[in-house]
Amino acid sequence: MTASPIALPATVDARTAIYSVFGFIIVYQILSRLYNGIRDYQLSTSNGCQPPPTYPHKDGVLGLHHLLTLIKAKKINRVPTAFCEMFDDTGSNVNTIGHYVLGKKSYWTRDADNIKAILHSSFQDWGLPPARKATFDACLGGGIFGVDGAEWEHSRAMLKPSFNKTQMSDTATLEKHAQKLITRIPDGEEVDLANLFPLLTMDVGTEMLFGESVDSLSISELKQATEFTHCFDYIVHTISKHMSLPFLTRLPDPKLKLCVDFVNRFAEGVVDQTMSSEEKTSAGGKKKYIFPTELAKMGLSQKQIQIEVINIMFAGRDTTAALLSLIWWYLAKRPDIVSKIRNELEPLGSRAPTTEEVKKLHYLKNVVNEVLRLHPINPLNSRTAIRDTTLPRGGGPDGQSPVFIRKGQQVMFTSSGLQRRPDLYGNDVMELKPERWNTLKPTAFEYIPFGGGPRICPGQHLALLEASYFTVRLLQEFQSVEPLNEGPFQEAFAILVTSGDGVRVRFSRTK
């Protein structure tokens, strides 16, 4: 007689299966780390590379403690400063570090030579991080901002002629929207410019990109226009969430789908309309420059035009609004700077400047440069190595050896880290000092508010023109501006830097 087998309860079987899966994952992780470690060491020493210092994590390679530090920094609006501290906490004169998040190694750098290698000299070795591609695919349907390789090359080549500087400097369009902005600012009463600037840049952006402005500053009578802005804002908010927590791209988000569909239908409608209608003229009487028409001339299909136009709106709307907000946060607090700009504006009287006149406002240019130095709108960016490669500097005890980067590893580069380096910008780096630009001549990769290399921002001239033009017009219209924000600048960060407590000011037409 054989003994009957003891039937195990189902929960025990399930538990064994779970333990086995976890056990397998842990063993796999240990073995692959060991394998990668040995391979990295061999490849790295054969190239004369040495590892950079590792950030002094309090919890070994887990990196959870530092992740919490960054989350806390986000809550109290000091993320860009926390980026700088990562290097300073690792050691003095350290500009490239190894860093762990949940046990996964990445690298951080604020070394201009390394940033130059990533963005320019070894451009072919680097691609966009998979999270950026997935996010932009889900939210914008692809397009220049979220693709790399041949797809990006094609997009960029198609868009390039349309970003031609002279065509995009239509100050007549800017003036029309400047007047609408001014009517929204009550004389002698509190106004939060951080609420108005995104409406302004949305209005200018839609006019430039679609040929027709959604006119949100004119207290949106159009329900469609308000809906467009609302949906667009939700998409931007989702992109920012997904970029920090990439696993969210895998979760269903019905509202995102509705918003993406709406924005696409809207863009499809206006692109269709723009391309079938007669040539328009701008407020200045010149032939109106309309993006979709220019892109169609390059042979892009309706669908491609629609996707690229939404990408450009994403790239240009909130960034330019954030720059204007930063400029005005400081102008309200710094009458000394305002008075120097006013001196420069004297020859104009109350007349609107031309593009050429704006470009000649040297002190104002210094102010904008300095604001973008201290608070680059995109303080953090990253690329993933698409083949084994090296960074030219940062390894070894003196930080002068190249650093080996394995295919698939991510390197984060921080413009706030770079542009607040005392050895590059002086010991007063945290002070907003436009005068430093009288003598300062940073190299192309020591100052990167618009990125660099082949993917450098194609909209930078338009952004600088817009920011300067609207600043001039506000200063000409109002004789004084009083700050209502208290305390230092709150660096709110979610992909972009904005003011955490708005830009509350009181303008007055009299002194």
Ligand code: HEM
């Ligand atoms: C203050 C305003 C702006 C800032 C700070 C800014 C910054 C940047 C940066 C840093 C990049 C490079 C991103 C990367 O390398 O991953 C970029 C790319 C881009 N920007 Fe801007 N930008 C601004 C305004 C604009 C405007 C007004 C437009 C268009 C009207 C625009 C269109 C684009 C496009 C299409 C790209 C992608 C280029 C490519 O991947 O080849 N940007 N921008």
